[in-house]
Amino acid sequence: MTQPTDIRRDDQRPSERLRTALDLAASRIPVLPLRAGKVPFGNCPACANNACGGRPNMKTPGPCACPGPCHAWAAATTDPHVIDSGIWRRAWLCASAVAYHPGGAGLTVVDLDNADAIAWARKNLPVTQTVPTTRGEHWLYLGAMQSVNAVRPGVDIKSTMSYARWLGFGTGAMTALPDTVRALAGSKPAPVQPAPQPLTVSAPAGGGECRHRTPAFLERGITMAEQRITGASEAVHTTVYRTFLAVLSTHGRCGCLTETHVSRLFTAAQSKGESVRHCTDAWTNxxxxxxM
Structure with missing residues (x-):
């Protein structure tokens, strides 16, 4: 992979982030802007509630032709005319970081979130290109695979259907994706039921017309949402987001949804290995x- 020149980390001004994105795209690395909180830009009005058919929630990009960066990893592109277009340029003005789609570049990122995870990787994984992060390191391997969260404590795999912040090229030579990393996706341990953590978001305020004739309608909806999350066998983070989206679309505008209901959804997601941060990000998105 050709390394673009003069690329800085993500503490950049908007013009520098745009220039970084264009340089990465020239090296065939699909990019997208991230807003505050290191999350993608939300759907535009035309794509709200996946009215367009959606892209990030499907196993392959779907039919949406939205010109904006509003479909998370699936919006990542190497097309300089898109990246430097009017709607994307406005996004770069308020973006907080540059991200990229590792799988789209034929890469896999092993995201090591703490010192213990780094120590494990140094003992068990082949040496490769290493990029320091805020709390740990990204280990980059040449080759794509499925993305999986929490394959070990403090270890996520980011490749297809995922994104990672661009933090520079780091140091070292990139190694081919080893079987030891691929095996992590298939040997992810069954999640331990976590103790529910304090709720970090609030239920939406009411004000809309209530369409729920009985409390049983809401209860059935929340129960079905819990079952959908806990029954997910793959793409858990995507399932959590889609479920949150469906619940909010049906119950989020009239004031019937309470913090107790939201806490139940978060608890279900945590039982599948999702962190409170991932739950909060999915809810906010x-x-x-x-x-809303």
Whole structure:
């Protein structure tokens, strides 16, 4: 992979982030902007509630032709005319970081979130290109695979259907994706039921017309949402986001949804290995997508 020149980390001004994105795209690395909180931009009004058919929630990009960066990893592109277009240029003005789609570049990122995870990787994984992060390191391997969260404590795999912040090229030579990393996706241990953590988001305020004739309708909806999350066998993070989106779309505008209901959804997601941060991000993205 050709390394673009003069690429800085993500503490950049908007013009520098755009220039970084264009340089990466020239090296065939699909890029997208991230807003505050290191999350993608929410769906535009035309794509709200996946009215367009959606892209990030499908196993392959779908039919949406939205010109904006509003479909998370699936919006990542190497087309300089898109990256430097009017709607993307406006996104770069308020973006907080540059991200890229590792799988789209034929790469896999082993995201090591703490010192213990780094120590494990140094003992068990082949040496490869290493990029320091805020709390740990990204180990980059040449080759794509499925993305999986929490394959070990503090270890996520980011490749297809995922994104990672661009933090520079780091140091070292990139190694071919080894079987030891691929095996992590298939040997992910069954998640331990976590103790519910304090709720970090609030239920939406009411104000809309209530369409729920009985409390049983809401209860059935929350129960079905819990079952959908806990029954997911793959793409858990995507399932959590889609479920949050569906719940908010149906119950989020009239004030019937309470913090108790939201806490139940978060608990279900945590039982599948999702962190509170991932739950909060998914909830926030779903609200943004619906214009709440």
């Amino acid at each position: 779903a609200r943004t997508a619906l214009g």
